[in-house]
Amino acid sequence: xxxxxxxxxxxxxxxxxxxxxxxxxxxxxxxxxxxxxxxxxxxxxxxxxxxxxxxxxxxxxxxxxxxxxxxxxxxxxxxxxxxxxxxxxxxxxxxxxxxxxxxxxxxxxxxxxxxxxxxxxxxxxxxxxxxxxxxxxxxxxxxxxxxxxxxxxxxxxxxxxxxxxxxxxxxxxxxxxxxxxxxxxxxxxxxxxxxxxxxxxxxxxxxxxxxxxxxxxxxxxxxxxxxxxxxxxxxxxxxxxxxxxxxxxxxxxxxxxxxxxxxxxxxxxxxxxxxxxxxxxxxxxxxxxxxxxxxxxxxxxxxxxxxxxxxxxxxxxxxxxxxxxxxxxxxxxxxxxxxxxxxxxxxxxxxxxxxxxxxxxxxxxxxxxxxxxxxxxxxxxxxxxxxxxxxxxxxxxxxxxxxxxxxxxxxxxxxxxxxxxxxxxxxxxxxxxxxxxxxxxxxxxxx
Numbered sequence: 183x184x185x186x187x188x189x190x191x192x193x194x195x196x197x198x199x200x201x202x203x204x205x206x207x208x209x210x211x212x213x214x215x216x217x218x219x220x221x222x223x224x225x226x227x228x229x230x231x232x233x234x235x236x237x238x239x240x241x242x243x244x245x246x247x248x249x250x251x252x253x254x255x256x257x258x259x260x261x262x263x264x265x266x267x268x269x270x271x272x273x274x275x276x277x278x279x280x281x282x283x284x285x286x287x288x289x290x291x292x293x294x295x296x297x298x299x300x301x302x303x304x305x306x307x308x309x310x311x312x313x314x315x316x317x318x319x320x321x322x323x324x325x326x327x328x329x330x331x332x333x334x335x336x337x338x339x340x341x342x343x344x345x346x347x348x349x350x351x352x353x354x355x356x357x358x359x360x361x362x363x364x365x366x367x368x369x370x371x372x373x374x375x376x377x378x379x380x381x382x383x384x385x386x387x388x389x390x391x392x393x394x395x396x397x398x399x400x401x402x403x404x405x406x407x408x409x410x411x412x413x414x415x416x417x418x419x420x421x422x423x424x425x426x427x428x429x430x431x432x433x434x435x436x437x438x439x440x441x442x443x444x445x446x447x448x449x450x451x452x453x454x455x456x457x458x459x460x461x462x463x464x465x466x467x468x469x470x471x472x473x474x475x476x477x478x479x480x481x482x483x484x485x486x487x488x489x490x491x492x493x494x495x496x497x498x499x500x501x502x503x504x505x506x507x508x509x510x511x512x513x514x515x516x517x518x519x520x521x522x523x524x525x526x527x528x529x530x531x532x533x534x535x536x537x538x539x540x541x542x543x544x545x546x547x548x549x550x551x552x553x554x555x556x557x558x559x560x561x562x563x564x565x566x567x568x569x570x571x572x573x574x575x576x577x578x579x580x581x582x583x584x585x586x587x588x589x590x591x592x593x594x595x596x597x598x599x600x601x602x603x604x605x606x607x608x609x610x611x612x613x614x615x616x617x618x619x620x621x622x623x624x625x626x627x628x629x
Contacts, residue, residue, distance in 0.1 A: 434484050
């Protein structure tokens with residue numbers, strides 16, 4: 183049920199600060215007690231130092247998430263932002279736990295690796311929702327642009343046709359990573375249980391090497407599709423300032439992956455060897471612990487970058503509706519990604535059967551926070567979701583949502599007149615279209 187206190191926005195922030203300081207009062211004595219209980223070695227010191235960074239990282243991220251929930255005025259944009267902001271606490275806590283307990287590192291790292299793919303997907307959803315609301319005729323805008331060639335290293339491949347083909351393939355290229363990564367993670371867990379995984383050892387006799395290559399190719403292609411998507415729609419995305427946001431997502435995902443590969447190379451060439459493993463059991467555990475320690479430090483910097491790149495300030499409105507409980511429930515709704523995975527499976531099935539879909543996107547659809555990435559039309563099953571609707575206003579552009587209570591009655595008529603005139607100006611003349619089609623048909627007839 184919704185919060186009964188109307189002034190919850192006033193007490194929710196002090197409550198968050200109070201919970202944080204209480205957490206510090208509990209966590210710091212526990213860390214000190216752990217240090218005194220055992221002989222302090224390099225492993226314990228690294229775990230304690232990493233814990234300090236975790237205690238500084240999580241409040242920054244949770245504060246940004248809380249502010250977005252408090253000012254939840256554009257759900258179609260803020261819902262993927264909140265999902266992206268959760269990446270830093272998940273990475274930080276996961277690495278800290280794995281650093282303390284190396285024997286369960288592969289199991290807790292499963293959450294981190296799966297969420298990594300989820301973050302890339304949500305960034306694409308964020309860009310797509312923004313463009314859909316700002317440019318309803320996005321496919322027409324793409325068709326009017328010059329043909330975009332593939333970027334290196336795929337510059338020799340035939341270009342994707344401008345329009346719904348390019349838009350759909352970029353989205354599908356990002357979505358494939360959200361399927362590949364969890365599947366390879368499950369395979370890694372199975373290989374670990376049967377003793378053939380051998381994490382951190384470059385050897386074609388183990389499963390880890392093959393899974394790293396597969397994950398790397400899938401991740402690179404997903405990032406390539408994001409870069410191509412941005413390059414084609416750079417002007418339309420300019421008000422969103424996506425470069426900093428993209429770098430935040432890309433740096434966290436790529437740096438964490440490639441530094442793991444670099445540490446594995448150091449183990450392979452003997453820089454990290456069995457001669458000095460400190461309190462770890464073997465050199466592979468040393469490599470995993472070093473990776474987890476570095477991530478704990480890096481997430482503090484990532485939390486600061488995310489706080490400014492995905493700021494809540496553009497979404498602050500003078501009058502906001504909705505409750506904190508509704509916003510919190512909307513944050514956990516995953517009906518969009520469920521619909522996208524189902525749509526991807528159907529598309530693969532159509533392609534295998536030789537029946538590709540004739541139309542990638544339906545027209546005149548309404549975009550909201552529950553709309554999936556590949557199928558803009560609202561799914562009846564998802565519309566009947568048990569998740570209560572979150573506060574929605576009339577979308578007027580980035581940071582310009584006007585809720586029904588704040589829409590002035592006197593300015594409604596001029597706004598509608600402007601929208602109507604803009605619609606008439608933007609819509610093409612049917613006679614002109616008919617003449618162009620006739621000319622195109624005449625040109626296609628051989629003389």
